[in-house]
Amino acid sequence: MSEARRLLVLGGIALALWGMSYGLWYAVFAEHQALNNIGGSLAAGFSAAAQRDSGAASAALSQYHEAKYIYDRQVDVHGHWIGLAMLLIILGIGFDRVAFSKRSQFLLALGLFLGAVIFPLGVLLQTVSHGPGPRAVAIAGSAMIIASLAGSVWGFARSGTSA
Amino acid sequence: MGPLSGWLKIAHRTAANTSMSVAPVPANATSGDWELASFAPLSSRRLLVLGGIGLILVGMIFGDIFAVFILHQNASRVGTSLAAAAHAALAGNSPAVLVYFQNVGGFLENRGTKVDTHVHMIGFGYLALMLAVLQPWVAFSQVAKKAVAWVFLVGAGVLPIGVFLIHYVGLAYSPLKTIGWASIFADFGGLLVLLSTGVFLVGLCRHRQASRTVVSDTLLADRSAAGRMLLAGGLALVLLGFLHGAYYAAVNLYEHEAQDYSLLSQMSSGAAAADLASVDRALAGYGQLQGEKAVNIAAHAHSIEFGLLAMLLGFFQPYVSLNGTWKRSWAAMLLLGSVLLPVFVLLELQYGLLAGGVADLGGLLVIIALLAMWIGVLRYTGSLDAPRTGIEHRGVAR
Numbered sequence: 001m002s003e004a005r006r007l008l009v010l011g012g013i014a015l016a017l018w019g020m021s022y023g024l025w026y027a028v029f030a031e032h033q034a035l036n037n038i039g040g041s042l043a044a045g046f047s048a049a050a051q052r053d054s055g056a057a058s059a060a061l062s063q064y065h066e067a068k069y070i071y072d073r074q075v076d077v078h079g080h081w082i083g084l085a086m087l088l089i090i091l092g093i094g095f096d097r098v099a100f101s102k103r104s105q106f107l108l109a110l111g112l113f114l115g116a117v118i119f120p121l122g123v124l125l126q127t128v129s130h131g132p133g134p135r136a137v138a139i140a141g142s143a144m145i146i147a148s149l150a151g152s153v154w155g156f157a158r159s160g161t162s163a
Numbered sequence: 164m165g166p167l168s169g170w171l172k173i174a175h176r177t178a179a180n181t182s183m184s185v186a187p188v189p190a191n192a193t194s195g196d197w198e199l200a201s202f203a204p205l206s207s208r209r210l211l212v213l214g215g216i217g218l219i220l221v222g223m224i225f226g227d228i229f230a231v232f233i234l235h236q237n238a239s240r241v242g243t244s245l246a247a248a249a250h251a252a253l254a255g256n257s258p259a260v261l262v263y264f265q266n267v268g269g270f271l272e273n274r275g276t277k278v279d280t281h282v283h284m285i286g287f288g289y290l291a292l293m294l295a296v297l298q299p300w301v302a303f304s305q306v307a308k309k310a311v312a313w314v315f316l317v318g319a320g321v322l323p324i325g326v327f328l329i330h331y332v333g334l335a336y337s338p339l340k341t342i343g344w345a346s347i348f349a350d351f352g353g354l355l356v357l358l359s360t361g362v363f364l365v366g367l368c369r370h371r372q373a374s375r376t377v378v379s380d381t382l383l384a385d386r387s388a389a390g391r392m393l394l395a396g397g398l399a400l401v402l403l404g405f406l407h408g409a410y411y412a413a414v415n416l417y418e419h420e421a422q423d424y425s426l427l428s429q430m431s432s433g434a435a436a437a438d439l440a441s442v443d444r445a446l447a448g449y450g451q452l453q454g455e456k457a458v459n460i461a462a463h464a465h466s467i468e469f470g471l472l473a474m475l476l477g478f479f480q481p482y483v484s485l486n487g488t489w490k491r492s493w494a495a496m497l498l499l500g501s502v503l504l505p506v507f508v509l510l511e512l513q514y515g516l517l518a519g520g521v522a523d524l525g526g527l528l529v530i531i532a533l534l535a536m537w538i539g540v541l542r543y544t545g546s547l548d549a550p551r552t553g554i555e556h557r558g559v560a561r
Binding site for chain 2: 001006009010013014016017020021023024027028032033035036039042043045046047048049050051052053054057058061064065068069072079082083086087089090093094096097138142145146149150152153156157
């Protein structure tokens with residue numbers, strides 16, 4: 001098994017395990033509380049509106065907005081880590097068909113693996129900071145994945161035409 | 164961690180007994196012997212292939228039933244309850260607001276658990292197929308690999324069933340305050356999948372460390388037209404899905420999140436100010452926004468998932484015991500359905516039910532093609548298991 005394939009397959013399974021562990025932890029310790037927080041703050045906002053208390057309604061809806069923002073990202077991170085891990089494994093299985101040198105194959109594999117780790121990590125960091133840093137990390141990760149994936153498509157295409 | 168350590172012990176013992184040989188087939192074995200060894204009755208690979216495709220099929224059929232009979236009706240109930248809550252707030256009726264929001268919570272939980280059932284069943288099916296491809300590189304004995312494959316499949320079945328039951332079982336007889344028995348079983352299923360995948364990873368690492376045996380596997384040597392079609396088409400679908408997701412994240416995601424908050428604020432402040440027109444405008448906008456978010460996310464997710472499925476099935480074409488024309492036809496049908504579904508889901512906002520119908524048809528095409536390939540794999544297992552008479556009885560697979 002070439003270094004590129006090994007990185008994609010072993011890295012992919014490790015990333016899938018990491019994503020599943022994160023999902024399991026989240027389902028057991030965080031998700032129910034997050035959903036209660038979202039539902040509770042939304043109901044509290046409208047309940048305050050019914051009592052003509054605009055200030056309390058606004059505060060409750062702000063709390064809803066923040067809780068929903070965090071929840072969406074935490075669920076996305078779980079899905080994207082595992083989804084990207086599966087992509088890494090599948091590409092790893094057939095990566096010898098990418099008609100580039102071993103070094104180029106390894107660089108593509110490295111780009112895919114790092115992107116698959118960094119992109120969801122950037123999304124997760126957005127739950128800690130709303131600043132541009134985490135967004136930049138997520139954008140960099142997704143750009144690495146798309147560029148490496150496009151390179152892989154090109155490699156597969158070269159393999160098809162040269163076969 | 165008891166079961167895991169047990170499996171590891173078995174795996175360690177049996178791997179040692181086989182001296183880390185990857186596939187215990189004699190040196191003078193024919194290609195037929197290799198195929199029989201790697202896809203023997205109830206071998207880990209066969210279990211994972213048949214179980215994996217079965218999980219994907221059940222998950223897709225469940226998803227189609229959910230989309231046709233539950234999704235839209237449920238979304239309508241959520242919208243109605245939200246509108247009722249906003250109007251109750253407008254009327255100053257605080258207790259009614261809470262009741263309507265409890266209803267919204269119930270409908271969303273119903274929807275969420277159905278979506279999770281669909282997604283996890285298909286996701287585990289994909290993982291099973293990937294692990295099936297990798298079986299020759301997992302340096303454990305066939306007995307140990309088979310046991311781990313069973314653990315994986317049991318967990319992959321228990322998690323989605325548990326998630327499906329969460330809405331119906333609730334907190335009945337639960338020892339915990341927020342988590343019911345169905346959730347506990349679902350989490351246990353997830354743990355089984357996690358542990359079995361981890362054991363397979365250990366097996367892969369052991370192969371790397373202890374053996375440099377070159378593994379011969381007919382699956383990876385295949386260059387049939389159907390296989391190439393599925394690999395190329397699948398990769399293109401994945402790339403398109405990524406590009407769409409990146410575009411959505413860059414252009415719409417933050418705007419949609421801001422709109423979600425501002426529309427709810429408009430509803431709430433309109434209700435506090437007894438402004439019916441403002442509340443109704445916000446409600447209409449909110450419904451439209453939820454639709455836009457849902458179709459974009461569904462198109463992104465389905466494009467990538469169908470791409471992954473196509474690529475995986477591309478590897479398994481040698482096991483699909485059908486003639487070349489039929490294999491190419493089913494591959495084409497799968498790719499056609501995989502394109503139709505995400506494209507027409509995106510068009511649902513402009514063309515409504517017509518586009519929704521075409522999207523559902525796309526999903527049905529994928530299911531039919533997948534079922535045909537599954538039957539092809541079953542035929543292949545039948546041809547392998549039939550008594551060997553000295554005649555090349557596996558010609559149908561060629």
